[in-house]
Amino acid sequence: MRFEGLHHVTCITGDAPGNVDFYTRVLGLRMVKKTVNQDDPTVYHLFYADEDGSPGADITFFEYPGARRGRAGAGMVHTITFRVASEDALEFWDVRLGAEGIATRRSDGRLGFDDPEGLGLELAVVSTSDAPLAAHHPDIPAEHALQGFDSVRAFSADPEASRRLLEETLGFVPTGPAAWEVRGAIRGGHYAYDPPPASDAGVPGAGTVHHVAFASNMDEQDAWLDAVRAAGQSASGVIDRFWFRSIYFREPSGVLFELATMGPGFTIDEEADHLGEALILPPAFEHLRAQIEPVLTPLPDPRATWVG
Numbered sequence: 001m002r003f004e005g006l007h008h009v010t011c012i013t014g015d016a017p018g019n020v021d022f023y024t025r026v027l028g029l030r031m032v033k034k035t036v037n038q039d040d041p042t043v044y045h046l047f048y049a050d051e052d053g054s055p056g057a058d059i060t061f062f063e064y065p066g067a068r069r070g071r072a073g074a075g076m077v078h079t080i081t082f083r084v085a086s087e088d089a090l091e092f093w094d095v096r097l098g099a100e101g102i103a104t105r106r107s108d109g110r111l112g113f114d115d116p117e118g119l120g121l122e123l124a125v126v127s128t129s130d131a132p133l134a135a136h137h138p139d140i141p142a143e144h145a146l147q148g149f150d151s152v153r154a155f156s157a158d159p160e161a162s163r164r165l166l167e168e169t170l171g172f173v174p175t176g177p178a179a180w181e182v183r184g185a186i187r188g189g190h191y192a193y194d195p196p197p198a199s200d201a202g203v204p205g206a207g208t209v210h211h212v213a214f215a216s217n218m219d220e221q222d223a224w225l226d227a228v229r230a231a232g233q234s235a236s237g238v239i240d241r242f243w244f245r246s247i248y249f250r251e252p253s254g255v256l257f258e259l260a261t262m263g264p265g266f267t268i269d270e271e272a273d274h275l276g277e278a279l280i281l282p283p284a285f286e287h288l289r290a291q292i293e294p295v296l297t298p299l300p301d302p303r304a305t306w307v308g
Contacts, residue, residue: 053266080120085147093123154192154253
C-alpha cells in the first residue's frame with residue numbers, strides 16, 4: 001500500500017471573510033466546499049483547492065471567530081509548500097503578494113511568505129510528472145497558477161522517534177536525514193522535520209496547522225487502520241466524513257495525521273460548476289441547518305463578482 005501524496009492540510013483561522021479573500025482572490029484557489037466542522041458544527045470548515053476539488057490541492061480551515069494568533073512549535077507543521085511551474089511564476093507571485101502588502105522571502109526556486117494570520121506558506125518550482133492541480137482565476141495566468149501541494153514541514157525535537165512508523169508502517173521513503181517522499185501510483189509529495197524553535201513553545205490558534213492528511217485508496221482504509229494500530233498507535237477508527245473517510249492519530253513527534261480516502265469527492269452533493277457557492281451540510285447534519293446557519297459568519301460566493 002502507498003499513499004498518493006498529500007490529501008489535504010487543515011488549518012485554523014479567526015477570520016473567515018479575510019481567509020476567503022486571501023485564498024480565493026489573492027492566491028487564486030477555488031472554494032470547493034463551504035461546510036462545517038463535523039466535530040463542532042457551530043464553526044465553518046472551508047475547503048480551497050484546484051478547479052475540481054482534487055485531493056493533493058486542498059487547504060482547509062476551521063473558523064473560530066476572533067481566535068488569537070497561534071505559533072508553530074514542536075509537534076506542529078510550520079510550512080506548507082505549493083508547486084508552481086517556473087521561476088517566472090515565482091516572479092509573478094513576488095510582485096502580486098507585494099502589491100497586497102505581503103512580505104516575501106525569495107531563495108533559489110522558492111518563495112516564502114505568511115498568510116495574513118501568520119501561517120507559513122511557500123511556493124516552489126518543482127519538476128514532476130504529476131498532473132498540475134490548478135484553479136482558474138481571471139487575474140492569474142494559467143501558467144503561473146498554484147499546482148497543488150509539494151510538501152509540509154513540521155518541527156520535531158526527535159525525528160528519529162518517528163522514523164520507524166513513517167518508513168516501516170506508512171511507507172514513507174527517506175530522501176534526507178529528516179525528510180521523506182510519500183508517493184503512490186499517480187501522485188507524490190514530501191514530509192520533513194526541522195528543529196523546533198529553541199525557546200518558543202507551540203501555541204495552537206489562528207494561523208497554525210491543525211492536521212495533515214495523506215491520500216489513501218478507497219479499498220485500503222481498513223488495512224491502514226490495522227497497520228497503524230499494529231504499530232502501537234492509538235487511532236480513531238475509520239470515520240465517515242461523507243466526502244471521504246478518515247483515520248486520525250498522532251505520530252511520535254506529535255503531529256496529528258489523518259489518512260483520508262481519495263473519494264467519494266466533493267461532487268457527490270454539488271455540481272462541479274457550482275462547488276463552494278452555498279453552505280453544504282453532510283446528510284447527518286442537515287436537520288440542524290436552522291440552528292447552524294444563524295451562528296456562522298456570512299460569506300459571499302467568491303466568484304459571484306467575476307467579470308468575463
